[in-house]
Amino acid sequence: MTADDVTDNSEGVCRPPAEVPASPPPPRPTAERVRDTRELLGREIDCWVATTDPATGAPHLVPLSFDWDGRAMLLSTGERSVAGRGLASGAGVRIGLGATRDVVMVDGSVEVVPTAALESAAADRFAQRTGFDPRETSGSYLFFRVVPSRIQAWREENELRGRDVMLDGRWIASDD
Amino acid sequence: MTADDVTDNSEGVCRPPAEVPASPPPPRPTAERVRDTRELLGREIDCWVATTDPATGAPHLVPLSFDWDGRAMLLSTGERSVAGRGLASGAGVRIGLGATRDVVMVDGSVEVVPTAALESAAADRFAQRTGFDPRETSGSYLFFRVVPSRIQAWREENELRGRDVMLDGRWIASDD
Numbered sequence: 001m002t003a004d005d006v007t008d009n010s011e012g013v014c015r016p017p018a019e020v021p022a023s024p025p026p027p028r029p030t031a032e033r034v035r036d037t038r039e040l041l042g043r044e045i046d047c048w049v050a051t052t053d054p055a056t057g058a059p060h061l062v063p064l065s066f067d068w069d070g071r072a073m074l075l076s077t078g079e080r081s082v083a084g085r086g087l088a089s090g091a092g093v094r095i096g097l098g099a100t101r102d103v104v105m106v107d108g109s110v111e112v113v114p115t116a117a118l119e120s121a122a123a124d125r126f127a128q129r130t131g132f133d134p135r136e137t138s139g140s141y142l143f144f145r146v147v148p149s150r151i152q153a154w155r156e157e158n159e160l161r162g163r164d165v166m167l168d169g170r171w172i173a174s175d176d
Numbered sequence: 177m178t179a180d181d182v183t184d185n186s187e188g189v190c191r192p193p194a195e196v197p198a199s200p201p202p203p204r205p206t207a208e209r210v211r212d213t214r215e216l217l218g219r220e221i222d223c224w225v226a227t228t229d230p231a232t233g234a235p236h237l238v239p240l241s242f243d244w245d246g247r248a249m250l251l252s253t254g255e256r257s258v259a260g261r262g263l264a265s266g267a268g269v270r271i272g273l274g275a276t277r278d279v280v281m282v283d284g285s286v287e288v289v290p291t292a293a294l295e296s297a298a299a300d301r302f303a304q305r306t307g308f309d310p311r312e313t314s315g316s317y318l319f320f321r322v323v324p325s326r327i328q329a330w331r332e333e334n335e336l337r338g339r340d341v342m343l344d345g346r347w348i349a350s351d352d
Contacts, residue, residue, distance in 0.1 A: 046276035050226040050237035058268045059235055061226035063276035092234045100222035100239035 027159045030172050034165045037104050037153045040097055041068040045129065047106075048096040049075065051086025060086055065130035066095075066146075067122075073106065073146040074126050076115075076134040087144045088112050095146065107150045113143040200332050206348050209329045210341045213280050216273055217244040221305060223282075224272040225251065227262025236262055241306035242271075242322075243298075249282065249322040250302050252291075252310040263320045264288050271322065283326045289319040 028036065044066075051060045060082045067074045073095065077084045087093055087110045095106040115123070115135045126143070127133035134141035151166035153159075165172055204212065220242075227236045236258045243250045249271065253260045263269055263286045271282040291299070291311045302319070303309035310317035327342035329335075341348055 048224045048226075048237060048272055048276070050224075050235040050270075052228050052233055052235045057228055057233060059226040059228045059262070059270045061224060061237065061270040061272050061281065063272065063279055086235070094226075094235045094237040096224055096237050096239065100224070103239055105237065 024156050024158050027162065028155075030162055030165060033153045033159075033163075034171050034173075037151060037165050040104050041073070042070075044097050047073070049083055049087075050094045050096070051083050052089065052091040053082050054085055054089035054091065065132070067126045067129045069122065069125075071147070073108070073148070074118075074122065075144045075146060076126065076130075076132070076141050077144070078137075078140055079142045080140070084142060084144075088142070093144075093146055102155050103153065105152045106146065106148045108146040108148040111145040111147065113145055115141060115143060118143050200334050203335045203338060204331075206338060206341060209335075209339075210347050210349075213327060213329045213341050216280050217249070218246075220273050223249070225259055225263075226270045226272070227259050228265065228267040229258050230261055230265035230267065241308070243302045243305045245298065245301075247323070249284070249324070250294075250298065251320045251322060252302065252306075252308070252317050253320070254313075254316055255318045256316070260318060260320075264318070269320075269322055278331050279329065281328045282322070282324045284322040284324040287321040287323065289321055291315065291317060291319060294319050 046063050047066050049062055049064045052058070053060050062077075062083050064075050064077060064083070075087070077087070079085075079088070090110075093108055093110050095108070097104040097106070115137070118126075123133070123135055123143070127135070134143060147169070148166055149169050150164065152163040153165050154163040222239050223242050225238055225240045228234070229236050238253075238259050240251050240253060240259070251263070253263070255261075255264070266286075269284055269286050271284070273280040273282070291313070294302075299309070299311055299319070303311070310319060323345070324342055325345050326340065328339040329341050330339040
């Protein structure tokens with residue numbers, strides 16, 4: 001068991017009885033979690049974006065809308081914003097999607113894409129999905145393409161084991 | 177307008193039309209946001225906790241349960257976990273509560289409280305609320321008391337202005 005396993009298990013057990021079924025459903029197999037995770041990425045519009053403020057090292061968190069193209073999450077925020085500077089800093093990003101009892105956690109690398117440099121189809125899709133077109137902000141906004149390296153998905157404590165659905169950028173295909 | 181205002185305004189505009197009312201309700205006055213925020217802190221059980229990994233400077237994010245005593249948020253996680261080490265690092269914490277379209281964002285300082293050092297009443301309340309008693313983990317868990325310094329509350333873009341409901345640890349009493 002890695003330190004990370006200790007980590008996330010120890011982080012996952014705080015669950016109020018009111019919301020924990022008397023007998024929680026059995027943990028989903030990996031293949032089901034992968035399907036659920038891909039479906040959530042395609043359905044959800046907002047996510048919680050955690051970055052590190054490069055000026056202070058302090059954690060930052062803000063809800064942002066995103067578009068998932070099947071391989072990466074496209075975000076946009078102001079280039080001067082704390083989130084924008086954090087996303088551009090190279091310190092990485094960690095993103096939470098879904099409900100706190102049905103989470104998908106994404107760790108990824110960030111590619112900064114000037115609004116004028118993004119393919120029109122992707123920018124159009126982002127604008128349609130989010131109702132906001134960063135191309136109309138005359139350069140004060142940037143796109144950020146988050147390529148997931150690791151994705152985890154769990155509901156209650158009994159799903160902490162086997163919560164990795166992507167490692168090293170590859171979806172885990174089975175429960176092995 | 178401070179850089180922070182630029183920040184959060186620029187972060188807040190990504191909103192999909194599907195979820196934005198044709199004519200969004202008028203922004204809540206500060207006093208109403210303060211009431212709503214206190215009510216949410218008392219009602220919610222889970223929150224999104226963003227920290228900085230002291231080992232790497234990378235952002236970390238995890239959902240944790242909490243208890244609000246009217247002045248501070250009490251959290252608990254493993255002392256070896258990434259969140260636990262980040263909370264203890266002195267880099268601060270940023271916590272998101274509620275929905276992405278009705279958010280409360282808390283920036284605060286963190287006090288580490290060994291499980292044996294917390295007053296029994298507070299620890300009992302935490303255990304009852306979260307269904308998890310860190311005192312039974314024989315020292316592998318810690319309590320973390322997050323004292324808010326700044327709290328913001330907003331729904332849609334028209335509430336980004338005036339989103340501060342607490343500054344310097346003081347609730348804002350009016351719209352001045």
